[in-house]
Amino acid sequence: MTKIPKYWGKAKIYLSKKDKIISGLIKNYKSPNEIILTTRKDIFFSLCKSIIGQQISVAAANSVFLKFKKKCNYKITPNVVANLTNEQIRKCGLSKQKIKGIKNLSRQIINKSFNPKLINKMNDEEAIIYLSSLKQIGRWSAEMILLFTYNRSNIWPVQDIGLLRAISKNYKKKYLPPENFVKVLQKRFSPYCSVATWYLWRSIDPEPIQY
Numbered sequence: 001m002t003k004i005p006k007y008w009g010k011a012k013i014y015l016s017k018k019d020k021i022i023s024g025l026i027k028n029y030k031s032p033n034e035i036i037l038t039t040r041k042d043i044f045f046s047l048c049k050s051i052i053g054q055q056i057s058v059a060a061a062n063s064v065f066l067k068f069k070k071k072c073n074y075k076i077t078p079n080v081v082a083n084l085t086n087e088q089i090r091k092c093g094l095s096k097q098k099i100k101g102i103k104n105l106s107r108q109i110i111n112k113s114f115n116p117k118l119i120n121k122m123n124d125e126e127a128i129i130y131l132s133s134l135k136q137i138g139r140w141s142a143e144m145i146l147l148f149t150y151n152r153s154n155i156w157p158v159q160d161i162g163l164l165r166a167i168s169k170n171y172k173k174k175y176l177p178p179e180n181f182v183k184v185l186q187k188r189f190s191p192y193c194s195v196a197t198w199y200l201w202r203s204i205d206p207e208p209i210q211y
Contacts, residue, residue: 005037005151011192015199018188021170025199037198039151043116044109045076046149047134050141051101052094060093067092078106101136108134124152147194156186156193166200 016023052068053061071092072080081089081102089099108114114134119127124146131142143157157163167182168175189196 005153007153007192008037008195011153011195015189015192015196019185019196022189022196022199025170025203029199029202037148037151037194039149041149043119043145043149044078044105046145047105047137047141048076048081048102050144051098051105051136054098054136054141064093068094078109081106082110098136101134104135119146119150124154127152147197152194154191154193156189156197158182158186160197162201162204163197166204170200170203 012026016026048068049061049065052065056064068089069076071084071088086099086103089102090096094102105114109116119130122130127146127150128139128142131137131145132139137145140157140159143155143160146152147155147157164176164182167173167177167185171177171181171185173181185196186193
């Protein structure tokens with residue numbers, strides 16, 4: 001794990017001036033109880049965790065991932081995963097599609113048909129498209145990788161149920177919140193949508209998920 005993003009302090013000041021709701025959330029989670037976005041800076045680890053966690057509960061995802069991690073002898077690398085058989089991975093609780101996605105990912109990194117280093121040279125939308133070219137990785141997963149692994153400052157994941165629930169709760173909107181209102185918030189929070197997203201998440205779940 002690494003230290004918090006450099007933009008975090010500046011973003012809190014900016015957002016507090018822009019929006020009373022976010023200002024209140026920031027105050028609620030201030031130090032020493034503040035939970036801050038950090039990252040592992042390990043995209044393969046994060047992508048594997050993202051694939052495993054798709055369409056299942058957080059508790060189930062954590063259980064499966066722990067088994068997968070143990071099967072990898074606690075070294076989740078492309079070479080280790082590539083050498084696991086489909087049956088070994090299946091016994092961790094993964095579906096056929098998720099096994100295919102993880103195995104393909106390991107092969108693509110090994111043969112360099114997917115190069116994570118290129119992402120640093122891309123803007124957010126380019127990076128989302130590049131990540132989404134991987135099997136089992138859609139826009140939501142790509143946005144989570146940019147937010148958690150690369151700590152991009154302006155990710156606004158409008159497909160995320162948690163974010164939409166938090167908007168509905170904090171801004172007294174019906175669920176789902178109106179699309180136009182979600183876009184208004186995005187414009188208001190830019191260029192620090194990631195930080196606004198983080199505090200909105202905390203308003204409905206104090207325990208952060210780490211990809």
